[in-house]
Amino acid sequence: MVFSSLLFVYIFLPINLLCYAVISDIKKKNICILFFSLIFYAWSSPAYLLIMMVSAFVSYIGAVAIDKFTKDEENPKHLRNRNLALGFTVAANLLILGVFKYTGFLCEIFNYFTGLPKVIPEIILPVGISFYTFQLVSYVVDVYRGEIEAEHNYGRVLLYASLFHQCIAGPIVRYKDIADDLKERKTNITSMNDGISRFCVGLAKKTILANTCASIIKDILPDEATASLASQVTVLGAWITCILYMIYIYLDFSAYSDMAIGLGKMTGFQYKENFNYPYISKSVTEFWRRWHISLSTFFRDYLYIPLGGNRRGIKRQIFNMFVVWALTGLWHGASFNFILWGLYFFVFLCIEKLFLLKLFDKIGNIAKAVIGRIYTLIVVFFGWILFRFEDFAVIKELVKSLFGLNGNAFTNLETNTIILNNFIFFIVVIIAVTPAVKMLANKIRSFGVNKEVAFVYFYNVLNVVIPVVLLFLSTVCLIGNSYNPFIYFRF
Known part of the structure; x- marks a missing residue:
């Protein structure tokens, strides 16, 4: 269940x-x-x-x-x-x-x-x-x-x-x-309402957004794809499936955390936040402070710090990071690609610690925000390719396909059809991985408190109506769509 x-x-x-x-x-x-x-x-x-x-x-x-x-x-x-x-x-x-x-x-x-x-x-x-x-x-x-x-x-x-x-x-x-x-x-009406709202948001994030992403990904390049299939996918198709997987894995993981936090509130348990919009990070270091926070803090508090943390010089600190990230990868799955995925991030975290973050600090806040975010998204993008496929031959061919190095076409009728049929959806899921909606909700609430009482009522109505609408749409998706992957089975 x-x-x-x-x-x-x-x-x-x-x-x-x-x-x-x-x-x-x-x-x-x-x-x-x-x-x-x-x-x-x-x-x-x-x-x-x-x-x-x-x-x-x-x-x-x-x-x-x-x-x-x-x-x-x-x-x-x-x-x-x-x-x-x-x-x-x-x-x-x-x-x-x-x-x-x-x-x-x-x-x-x-x-x-x-x-x-x-x-x-x-x-x-x-x-x-x-x-x-x-x-x-x-x-x-x-x-x-x-x-x-x-x-x-x-x-x-x-x-x-x-x-x-x-x-x-x-x-x-x-x-x-x-x-x-x-x-x-103790539970009260407020905590129950907050819990139901949070659960419905997580449920919608999973059933409407994440499952749709997974379905499109499966149509272009399924997880069980062979190296031959990865080499034949179009350039545009390769980019779409990799970007969608990047979005999907955040939506799926964070959706279950949202639902867990909501369920806890319904019965009086207070669970900490586990994801904090990691794709707006300006460095890989910041990304891992925002991604799966409970896992990152576990390895920090129960492995990295007991090993000595950063208290014994830079060489020992690098060794401690190596151990932590090798085991972080291994925790995600019993396969060499997960170990490589962990060590991949270890390399970039070391680079940032040794000089890159200091370099970013010298280029100004605006340049740092732009360059840092682009750099982080690129690193994370290729990291998820390592995470997704256990077969290194598939990884190799997919990376080549991203740049047209397999002689694969830039696009074809199937890829174009997928783009046209899902263009609005692509915009929605991109917005969904940013804090844009949350910021808008906070703006409406603060505007109502400070200026217009009518906005308070509007905000309160939204708090009641939106969860009901999300639950209805989620139910429709569950009834009409049999594809409901549960990625946590590997954990």
């Missing part, structure tokens, strides 16, 4: 909210959400629900042990046991993730050099395992650091790991950010 489905929108979610609303006791509310969360996860991956429960239990026991050993500081053995508890718990969680996500990849590498094993095991990846594993690791580490107290209620730890709002598609939520919400939270 995914958020962008009629089953979720019109059956699962209303029943969940109804049951939640008639319960007043916070403990029973938690049981209610836990029950629905386990059903939600089991619907997508019933055989692997036990894996999540085991990971949560290991983390629960580990955190309690760390807390116990920390409070008994007078016993030197307990300090050592505290470190062992942390190491065992984190290792156990990462081992579970590694077995399911990377066994086949490692076997392929070993087979390439030795010929063994003869048969590469095909292990189905439990949906969302990368997200809830990182969440549980952050919880245990935060207990070890003394930033939060260990939770002595296993049910709360399991609820934290399995919350259907974000367990299969993020954002990566830290326990300390919702610890208070798990014990006491």
Whole structure:
């Protein structure tokens, strides 16, 4: 089950909210959400629900042990046991993730050099395992650091790991950010309205915009394309599919974060923003401060800084960045193209750190804004090509096709037809990846507050009407379009 489905929108979610609303006791509310969360996860991956429960239990026991050993500081053995508890718990969680996500990849590498094993095991990846594993690791580490107290209620730890709002598609939520919400939270008409609005925006972003992008991309150059097909696509077609994929992956990723944040607001949980219009960035460094913020901050706080961050000289800092970005790529998928994708960004981040950002500062704000944005978009554009295709032969041929180096035509009737049929849509999705609509809404609201009361009513009406319209249009798209890809299955 995914958020962008009629089953979720019109059956699962209303029943969940109804049951939640008639319960007043916070403990029973938690049981209610836990029950629905386990059903939600089991619907997508019933055989692997036990894996999540085991990971949560290991983390629960580990955190309690760390807390116990920390409070008994007078016993030197307990300090050592505290470190062992942390190491065992984190290792156990990462081992579970590694077995399911990377066994086949490692076997392929070993087979390439030795010929063994003869048969590469095909292990189905439990949906969302990368997200809830990182969440549980952050919880245990935060207990070890003394930033939060260990939770002595296993049910709360399991609820934290399995919350259907974000367990299969993020954002990566830290326990300390919702610890208070798990014990006491309230909802009101304002938060419910904000939650519904945010969910409807995310749903529309996914069903109307992202899915349409994915459908056009599939018609031009599908993800399973061969090198031969990539070499035959027209120049204009190659640019369209790559630009659309760049737009699609933002719309899809951010849509699920929007829906998760909205669902949280409906039940009193406050999740942090996960995307902040990354395509307006003036550098790759800024891009990664705006893109998948929860993942970037996780690697910063739990890997980069513990490795030494930037405190041990430039050479050690570069090494730390190398480790972080290699693992960032590997986290996204068990394939060499993802590792290369991570290292690709590592190179540009190093270049910026060493001299490019200093150079940008010398050319003036206007030139920096223009040149910086163009440069960033170009870097990110080619980065998504590495991300999309696992076959390096396809990547090579597609890049050549972008510049007509395969003898491919500049355009053809099919490409021209796609452009003419979707011209307005292309303009809409380009606007959608910028803060233009948000800025307009803020202008209307501020104008009403400061000058005209009528605008306040206009803004309030829009807040009611727009979510209803978006929900209606999303429903029409879900009924009439069977193509509804879920990219998070690879995570």
